[in-house]
Amino acid sequence: xxxxxxxxxxxxxxxxxxxxxxxxxxxxxxxxxxxxxxxxxxxxxxxxxxxxxxxxxxxxxxxxxxxxxxxxxxxxxxxxxxxxxxxxxxxxxxxxxxxxxxxxxxxxxxxxxxxxxxxxxxxxxxxxxxxxxxxxxxxxxxxxxxxxxxxxxxxxxxxxxxxxxxxxxxxxxxxxxxxxxxxxxxxxxxxxxxxxxxxxxxxxxxxxxxxxxxxxxxxxxxxxxxxxxxxxxxxxxxxxxxxxxxxxxxxxxxxxxxxxxxxxxxxxxxxxxxxxx
Amino acid sequence: xxxxxxxxxxxxxxxxxxxxxxxxxxxxxxxxxxxxxxxxxxxxxxxxxxxxxxxxxxxxxxxxxxxxxxxxxxxxxxxxxxxxxxxxxxxxxxxxxxxxxxxxxxxxxxxxxxxxxxxxxxxxxxxxxxxxxxxxxxxxxxxxxxxxxxxxxxxxxxxxxxxxxxxxxxxxxxxxxxxxxxxxxxxxxxxxxxxxxxxxxxxxxxxxxxxxxxxxxxxxxxxxxxxxxxxxxxxxxxxxxxxxxxxxxxxxxxxx
Numbered sequence: 405x406x407x408x409x410x411x412x413x414x415x416x417x418x419x420x421x422x423x424x425x426x427x428x429x430x431x432x433x434x435x436x437x438x439x440x441x442x443x444x445x446x447x448x449x450x451x452x453x454x455x456x457x458x459x460x461x462x463x464x465x466x467x468x469x470x471x472x473x474x475x476x477x478x479x480x481x482x483x484x485x486x487x488x489x490x491x492x493x494x495x496x497x498x499x500x501x502x503x504x505x506x507x508x509x510x511x512x513x514x515x516x517x518x519x520x521x522x523x524x525x526x527x528x529x530x531x532x533x534x535x536x537x538x539x540x541x542x543x544x545x546x547x548x549x550x551x552x553x554x555x556x557x558x559x560x561x562x563x564x565x566x567x568x569x570x571x572x573x574x575x576x577x578x579x580x581x582x583x584x585x586x587x588x589x590x591x592x593x594x595x596x597x598x599x600x601x602x603x604x605x606x607x608x609x610x611x612x613x614x615x616x617x618x619x620x621x622x623x624x625x626x627x628x629x630x631x632x633x634x635x636x637x638x639x640x641x642x643x644x645x646x647x648x649x650x651x652x653x654x655x656x657x658x659x660x661x662x663x664x665x666x667x668x669x670x671x672x673x674x675x676x677x678x679x680x681x
Numbered sequence: 682x683x684x685x686x687x688x689x690x691x692x693x694x695x696x697x698x699x700x701x702x703x704x705x706x707x708x709x710x711x712x713x714x715x716x717x718x719x720x721x722x723x724x725x726x727x728x729x730x731x732x733x734x735x736x737x738x739x740x741x742x743x744x745x746x747x748x749x750x751x752x753x754x755x756x757x758x759x760x761x762x763x764x765x766x767x768x769x770x771x772x773x774x775x776x777x778x779x780x781x782x783x784x785x786x787x788x789x790x791x792x793x794x795x796x797x798x799x800x801x802x803x804x805x806x807x808x809x810x811x812x813x814x815x816x817x818x819x820x821x822x823x824x825x826x827x828x829x830x831x832x833x834x835x836x837x838x839x840x841x842x843x844x845x846x847x848x849x850x851x852x853x854x855x856x857x858x859x860x861x862x863x864x865x866x867x868x869x870x871x872x873x874x875x876x877x878x879x880x881x882x883x884x885x886x887x888x889x890x891x892x893x894x895x896x897x898x899x900x901x902x903x904x905x906x907x908x909x910x911x912x913x914x915x916x917x918x919x920x921x922x923x924x925x926x927x928x929x930x931x932x933x934x935x936x937x
Contacts, residue, residue, distance in 0.1 A: 580764050587758045588781040602768045679767040
């Protein structure tokens with residue numbers, strides 16, 4: 405875009421306005437106490453119902469363990485599972501950190517050069533849509549059964565996702581706001597930090613959240629593919645030993661981690677990006 | 682009278698479109714000049730050229746005899762719509778210019794401006810929590826926060842309803858009476874032009890040049906009685922006639 409174009413006023417920032425709201429599963433609005441009570445009641449009904457029905461029909465534990473058995477296994481096995489939980493967190497955090505860092509940096513730089521962006525975008529799209537999990541066996545061949553193949557897979561899964569969303573954010577240039585900053589003599593760097601970055605933040609947070617969930621997925625998948633540690637490895641171990649209560653206890657931990665990722669970015673968005681609703 | 686801004690033979694081309702051609706006029710220090718003209722006549726282009734944000738194809742614009750090539754600290758700009766940064770509170774929006782320039786805000790002056798515009802209690806609010814008129818008032822406070830010697834306004838109140846608009850005109854008049862700076866503003870409202878300005882410059886259809894230049898000699902503040910007077914009525918009609926002579930329909934009628 406030429407510097408000389410008169411910005412259009414009154415229109416929304418160009419390039420789409422997908423905020424965190426669109427993935428917030430309706431969590432945006434405040435809930436009343438009654439609503440929370442109903443949500444809890446549903447949980448009690450489902451868990452209690454499962455407990456009762458599984459006992460009534462005498463469903464064998466290797467098909468589906470009772471909620472009480474899962475809870476007991478969770479408490480009992482926690483000391484054994486905890487280190488593996490730690491290994492998974494290490495894999496996820498390092499892979500996510502590397503991937504998101506590179507993704508953000510690339511998005512910020514590439515959107516400054518429309519030509520480069522046009523050339524690179526299809527390849528990034530391929531990276532986003534290809535399940536990076538598929539590469540894990542190959543990575544294991546090359547890097548062995550340690551952290552390395554897992555962290556590479558996780559950063560490959562998160563990086564492009566973060567990048568493509570952040571790029572959408574950085575592309576939403578509002579030339580009127582940039583002109584405002586320029587009229588006060590703002591430098592290119594000031595325009596980036598004071599206008600472009602805050603404007604891109606809602607989209608960046610969406611990218612980080614989805615990237616985080618993708619990262620968790622890839623972490624577990626990579627751990628299942630090989631190597632003797634991590635929560636994914638626990639899943640394959642417990643299922644091969646038909647220890648279903650322990651298996652489901654690990655699933656519980658994983659869904660807790662997923663929800664935590666969501667909640668963290670939801671709260672960050674509420675604090676720093678709530679101007680866009 | 683000293684000349685503050687001098688527009689000399691200014692031309693601007695966007696590709697095949699010639700927006701301005703041979704546009705010349707001066708703005709004296711401490712004067713308010715309204716720029717009117719048919720839509721698409723290059724008014725905004727001219728103002729952005731004066732602000733130093735846009736380059737010119739030909740001619741030059743001088744501030745105190747010095748050519749404007751980039752945004753100047755002496756010049757403040759008010760945009761169409763408030764153009765507040767939606768992720769900042771009103772207070773932080775108003776101090777944004779100081780932040781960019783890395784200077785300390787003149788808190789006493791800002792407090793005065795906020796009181797003047799009834800925004801004192803709204804400093805911690807986000808822009809979206811304010812009405813259109815309040816947002817535009819905040820934008821004016823932001824533009825005045827650095828005490829610019831020249832204020833350029835690009836259809837500053839075009840998006841507001843008629844009553845809010847008149848309120849804003851009164852506010853600008855009052856602030857100017859307290860603190861006479863040089864103001865150039867674009868408007869589509871002839872009433873607004875006459876209410877506020879010392880001169881009304883009418884631009885021709887594209888490519889824009891000065892078609893006519895009317896002095897507005899009425900005393901200030903211009904109350905409803907003055908605005909309803911015969912002289913204002915006649916001036917309004919003269920300006921209207923000039924602008925209508927530039928619309929495509931009337932141009933066709935003249936050549937037919």
